Amino acid sequence: MNRVSMIALAGMPMVGPGDDLAGLILDGIARAGETLGDGDVVVVAQKIVSKAENRYVDLAGVVPSAEAERIGGEVGKDPRFVEVLLSESASVVRARPGGVMIMAHKLGFVMANAGIDHSNIVQEAGTEERLLLLPVDPDGSARALAAALKERTGATVGVVINDSFGRPFRVGTCGVAVGVAGIAAAVDKRGDTDLFGNVLRVTIVGQADEIAAAASLVMGQADEGVPAVLMRGLDLAMLPADADPGVRPLLRNPEEDLFR
Amino acid sequence: MNRVSMIALAGMPMVGPGDDLAGLILDGIARAGETLGDGDVVVVAQKIVSKAENRYVDLAGVVPSAEAERIGGEVGKDPRFVEVLLSESASVVRARPGGVMIMAHKLGFVMANAGIDHSNIVQEAGTEERLLLLPVDPDGSARALAAALKERTGATVGVVINDSFGRPFRVGTCGVAVGVAGIAAAVDKRGDTDLFGNVLRVTIVGQADEIAAAASLVMGQADEGVPAVLMRGLDLAMLPADADPGVRPLLRNPEEDLFR
Numbered sequence: 190m191n192r193v194s195m196i197a198l199a200g201m202p203m204v205g206p207g208d209d210l211a212g213l214i215l216d217g218i219a220r221a222g223e224t225l226g227d228g229d230v231v232v233v234a235q236k237i238v239s240k241a242e243n244r245y246v247d248l249a250g251v252v253p254s255a256e257a258e259r260i261g262g263e264v265g266k267d268p269r270f271v272e273v274l275l276s277e278s279a280s281v282v283r284a285r286p287g288g289v290m291i292m293a294h295k296l297g298f299v300m301a302n303a304g305i306d307h308s309n310i311v312q313e314a315g316t317e318e319r320l321l322l323l324p325v326d327p328d329g330s331a332r333a334l335a336a337a338l339k340e341r342t343g344a345t346v347g348v349v350i351n352d353s354f355g356r357p358f359r360v361g362t363c364g365v366a367v368g369v370a371g372i373a374a375a376v377d378k379r380g381d382t383d384l385f386g387n388v389l390r391v392t393i394v395g396q397a398d399e400i401a402a403a404a405s406l407v408m409g410q411a412d413e414g415v416p417a418v419l420m421r422g423l424d425l426a427m428l429p430a431d432a433d434p435g436v437r438p439l440l441r442n443p444e445e446d447l448f449r
Numbered sequence: 450m451n452r453v454s455m456i457a458l459a460g461m462p463m464v465g466p467g468d469d470l471a472g473l474i475l476d477g478i479a480r481a482g483e484t485l486g487d488g489d490v491v492v493v494a495q496k497i498v499s500k501a502e503n504r505y506v507d508l509a510g511v512v513p514s515a516e517a518e519r520i521g522g523e524v525g526k527d528p529r530f531v532e533v534l535l536s537e538s539a540s541v542v543r544a545r546p547g548g549v550m551i552m553a554h555k556l557g558f559v560m561a562n563a564g565i566d567h568s569n570i571v572q573e574a575g576t577e578e579r580l581l582l583l584p585v586d587p588d589g590s591a592r593a594l595a596a597a598l599k600e601r602t603g604a605t606v607g608v609v610i611n612d613s614f615g616r617p618f619r620v621g622t623c624g625v626a627v628g629v630a631g632i633a634a635a636v637d638k639r640g641d642t643d644l645f646g647n648v649l650r651v652t653i654v655g656q657a658d659e660i661a662a663a664a665s666l667v668m669g670q671a672d673e674g675v676p677a678v679l680m681r682g683l684d685l686a687m688l689p690a691d692a693d694p695g696v697r698p699l700l701r702n703p704e705e706d707l708f709r
Contacts, residue, residue, distance in 0.1 A: 191481060193455040193667055221451065283707040291707060299618040353654070357617050357708035358559040360701050361635045361655025363662065365619070375621045376669075394613070394669055395621025402623065403663030406683065407453055409636075409654055423666065441620050447543040447551060448617035448708050 193422040195407045196221050197415045204416070206243035211337035213237075214417050223419060225338060230347040230423060232404035234416040235323060235367055236306060238330050238350050244322040246273055264290060270305075273320055277303040282449060289355070296323065297440040298367060299449075300354050324350070327368025328435030335370040336430075345427050347372035351401035351408075357448060364405025366397035366436055372425045373397075375438035395439055396425075453682040455667045456481050457675045464676070466503035471597035473497075474677050483679060485598060490607040490683060492664035494676040495583060495627055496566060498590050498610050504582040506533055524550060530565075533580055537563040542709060549615070556583065557700040558627060559709075560614050584610070587628025588695030595630040596690075605687050607632035611661035611668075617708060624665025626657035626696055632685045633657075635698035655699055656685075 198217030204210070210233065218225055225231075253261065253268035257275055261268035264284050271290075275281075278292040282299055289301040298304065306321040324330045331348040338346055350368035355361075366374060374397035404418040443449050458477030464470070470493065478485055485491075513521065513528035517535055521528035524544050531550075535541075538552040542559055549561040558564065566581040584590045591608040598606055610628035615621075626634060638652035664678040703709050 191457045191459055195453040195455070195663075197451045199451055285707065288707075356655075358701055358706060359625075359655060359658065359699050361653040361658065361699055363623075363655045363658050393621040394665075395616075395619060395623045396666070396669075398619065398621065398623050399662040399666040399669075402659040403455075403666055405654075406656070406659040406663055409656075409659075439619050439621055441618055446618060447545065447548075 193420065195403060196223060196419040196421070197407050198417040198419060199415050201237075201414075201416055204237040204240045206241065206245075208241045210238065210241050211334055211341060214334075214338070215341060217417060218419055221419070223421075225342045225344040225346060225419075226421070227345045228347075228421075228423070228425065228427065229344065230349060230372060230400060230420040230425070231334070231338065232349045232351055232400060232418045232420060233331075233334065234408060234414075235304070235327070235350050235352040236321065237416040238324050238327070238334075238368070239306070239321050242324050242330065244324060246320045246322060248273075248318045248320065260284065260290075264288070266290070270320070273305060273322075274303050277305065277322060293443070293449075294323065296327065296367070297437070298323075298354075298365075300352075304352060304367070323352075323367060328370060328437075329368075331368040331370035331435070332430060332433070345371070347425060347427065349397050349400050349404070351404055353405060364398075364401040364403070364408075366401040366439060369397045369436045369439075370430075370433060371427055372400075373428060373438070374434070374436050397436065398439060453680065455663060456483060456679040456681070457667050458677040458679060459675050461497075461674075461676055464497040464500045466501065466505075468501045470498065470501050471594055471601060474594075474598070475601060477677060478679055481679070483681075485602045485604040485606060485679075486681070487605045488607075488681075488683070488685065488687065489604065490609060490632065490660060490680040490685070491594070491598065492609045492611055492660060492668075492678045492680060493591075493594065494668060494674075495564070495587070495610050495612040496581065497676040498584050498587070498594075498628070499566070499581050502584050502590065504584060506580045506582060508533075508578045508580060520544065520550075524548070526550070530580070533565060533582070534563050537565065537582060553703070553709075554583065556587065556627070557697070558583075558614075558625075560612075564612060564627070583612075583627060588630060588697075589628075591628040591630035591695070592690060592693070605631070607685060607687065609657050609660050609664070611664055613665060622665075624658075624661040624663070624668075626661040626699060629657045629696045629699075630690075630693060631687055632660075633688060633698070634694070634696050657696065658699060 251269040257272035283291040292303040353362035378392035511529040517532035543551040613622035634657035
C-alpha cells in the first residue's frame, strides 16, 4: 500500500430526518466518478447521521431541572441547554463560567457540550432554537450504513462516523471517531518488534481516530459542506459484524485516565 | 479540491546523523514516480529528523540528579532516564508508578516521556542504551527542509514533522504535529458563518494535527517503516517564511488549559 486517496463526496443535498444516507453517499461516489470497492472506508460527518436520525431537540419544549438551573447560573448558559447537556451525559468533567462545558457523554466520549450542535441547523425565523444530539448508537448507525452499502453494491467497506473534538493541551479541533463499523478502531501493536527487534511497548494506534482526522481535513477544505469522504488504499483488515467492537476500544476506562 | 492523495515514501534507507533529509525525501518521491509540486505537503516522522540531527543521548554518560533519583524511585524508572526526561521538560504533568510520565516538554508539547524514543534505535550488543530526543527546534527543522526542497526543485511546499502522541480520554496514539513550516498549523474560522448564516463560535481547526494524523495512518500501514509521506491536493494557503508561526498556534497556553 503506497497510495491512499481521499475523495470528497461533494454536492450532497441537505440531509433531513428519514433520508437514505446510503443512497446519498452512493450518489456522491457516482458524482465523483467512482464506484465503491472492497476495503474502501466511508467517513461520514456525525451531523448528517444525526439529522437523518432526527436527533433534534427543540429548546422550547425543554423544562430545566433545579440542577440545570443552578449550573446554568454558575457557568452562564441557558438552563434549558444545560438540561439537555445533562440528559446526554454521565458526568460533568470540567465547567467554567463563560467557557464550554466538558462532559462525559453517556456513550463514553469526553467532549465539549456533549457533542451537541448549534451550527448548520436551520433556524427558521420566529421559531425557537433547535439543538442536534449525537446519534443514539453511533456504532449501530455505522454498522447499518455499512450493511446498506454492502447490500446495494456488494462491497465490504468500513464506516467511520466522525466529529470534531477539542482536546486538552492543544488548540484547535481534530476529527475524532464516534462510530466505527467493519474495521478495527484501535490496532494493538504491543509485543510486535520494531525494525531492530526491540519489543514495542506502548503502541496501540488509534486507527479510526486517524482516519477521522484525515477525513476531517478534506471535509473542512471546501466552502460548501462536504459531509462524507471516501478513503481508498488503506491496507486494513475487515472485521465481521459479529466480532466488531465498534468505537469502544478507543474509549479509555475513566479509572485508568490520568486526566479525569 | 475534491481529491487528496497520500503517497508513502517507502524504501528509504536508515537515516543517520548528518544525512541529507531533503535528498532522501526527493529520492523517495522519485521512487514513487512523482515530482514535488507547489502546494504539496511533505510529512516527515520526527524520528528521522532527530536521527539526522544526531539527537542521541547515551544513557551511560548520564549522571542523575538527586531529584531524578527520587522520582525514578517513586515511579520505578531508571534515574538516568528520568534525568534526561527532566532536562528536556518544563514540568511533570502526571506521573504514576509503573506508568508513563506525562511531561510538559520545553517546546510546549504535553507528551508521554517528553517524546523520548527507545524503539527503532540501534542498540548494539554490549553497548549501553541510547535514547533519541526531539529536534532542538522542530519548526526550524521543518523550515530548513522546506527551503532545501524549494532550492532543489523550485516547489513551494509545506512541511509537517509528526510524532505519535497518546491523549487523555482516548486509547491509542494519534499522529500530532511537532514542527510546521509553510502552512498554517491552526486555521481560525471564528466569525465565519456556517451554511445557514449562524456565526461559528468555537472553530479553530488544528489543521497541521489533522495532516499529521492522516500521514501517520500511511506511515503505520507498512511492515517496513515509512518515515515520510507526500500529501497532494490539499487546498492550503502557503505562508511566507517571515509570517510563519510554525507549530505554536496549536499549543494551548497552560493558564487556559482546563486539564493541567
